[in-house]
Amino acid sequence: MRSHFSISATALLLFAVTVFNLAAASIASAQAFFVGPPTPVLSTENMSKDNVYFPDGAIGVLPQGPGTYVMFGAGGSFGGIGPGANIVPSGTYRFSGTLANFAPAQTREGYPVASLQWGRTQPSPFGENFDRDYAGGGPTYAYIIDGSYKLLQLYHGEYHPNYPKSLPFYGGEGMAISDNAGVSFTKIGQFISPHVSLQELIDSGAQGGVPTDGFMIEADAVGNYIDSQRVSADHVYCYYIFSDRQSMSTPQGFAIARIRKPVLLDAIRFNLVAPFEKYYNGTFSQPGLGGSSTFVVRQEKDAIAWPQPIYSAYLRQFLLFYQTNQESIQVRRSTNLMFWSEPTTIYKNTDPELKTYYPTAVGVNGEPKLLGQTFYVYFQKRHVSGQLRPNYYRIEVTSLKGLDYFHRDR
Secondary structure, three states, X not given: OOOOOOOOHXXXXXXXXXXXXXXXXXXXXXXXEEEOOOEEEEOHHHHHHHOXXXXXXXXXXXXEEOOEEEEEEEEOOOOOOOOOHHHOOOEEEXXXXXXXXXXXXXXXXXXXOEEEEOOOOOOOHHHOOOOOOEEEEEEEEEEEEOOEEEEEEEEEEEEOOOOOOOOOEEEEEEEEEEOOXXXXXXXXXXXXXXXXXXXXXXXXXXXXXXXXXXXXXEEOOOOEXXXXXXXXXXXXXXXEEEEEEOOOOOOEEEEEEEEEHHHHHHHHHOOOOOOOEEEEOOEEEEEOOOOOOOOOEOOOOOOEEEEEEEEEOOOOEEEEEEEEOOOEEEEEEEOEOOEOOOOEEEEEOOOOOEEEEEEEEEEOOOOOOEEOOEEEEEEEEEEOOOOOOOEEEEEEEEEEEOOOOOEEOO
């Protein structure tokens, strides 16, 4: 489907004369996107052949070589991963290949091998049990520390109070590091938990979950873009935008927490969890574990989840991608991480038998964490029954500037 508007030469001239003093500002602020049709990347048949259910969350993408990448994502315990099918636990799985085609990078006897496992097999340090019943990572970041290449992975953990029942679940976000390019990860602890407590979830009788999923991004002390390659780390903050809930009677929104980059790097250096602080009532003053938060994005009457902030060098803005009502992918724009535009829908699933999950925007040309004019958004479409392996797609998105038009193919 193609939609657009056009302006005749006469009308355009009258428009220009009437609002001459505002035209430049209007053109500078107007933006749009071309969105191509969904293209399969991992089909149900692919995943059946590789014995994997992937991904059960947003993915992390890092460059590996010319035109090749390594991808990290969670595998669900219900997806027939490894011998024993449904009884095999969740974990982080490492894939490699191109942005169009990738496959498990580590296998054993025909099955993918997890590089991080749930807390029952690989406990979190300090006696934490937030990931006792589920652990699976995606967002992954590379650093050179003391001359060594290290990966930091943010992973989703779950505690199921009625285990082995899958619902309800209480979520938390953990950190893990790798010294071997992601072949294996060592857990260093939990850094974000919901504001509501586990007991509040249980007492509410809710049958869903309380997640804290998100992505990390670098910015300056007030949330503006900063080129961290050109400035001292002392001026850089690492921000984490994530799902949170102020109470069990209110909907989820997106909160934000942060830490100074030198503190994060020291934590990685010494295998310690980094102490993030949540934003609340105008300041970053609440602890990442259990603290209150003030939402930077709230969408009344919609269920929004899996936020990913990423910078567009072409638009010179941050973009925030997320899923809405398990059917749509939306994006907001901003020059500051604390304030966001109204949403634009770039994809909407119209099949009532399918749900849409886990959007992840990825830059091309070897820079997956920086968007150019054209980039990809990956997402999963899963059957509502949950019994069939999903299909994994990508859409190609092209950013436009000026008085251009929005175009969407489905």
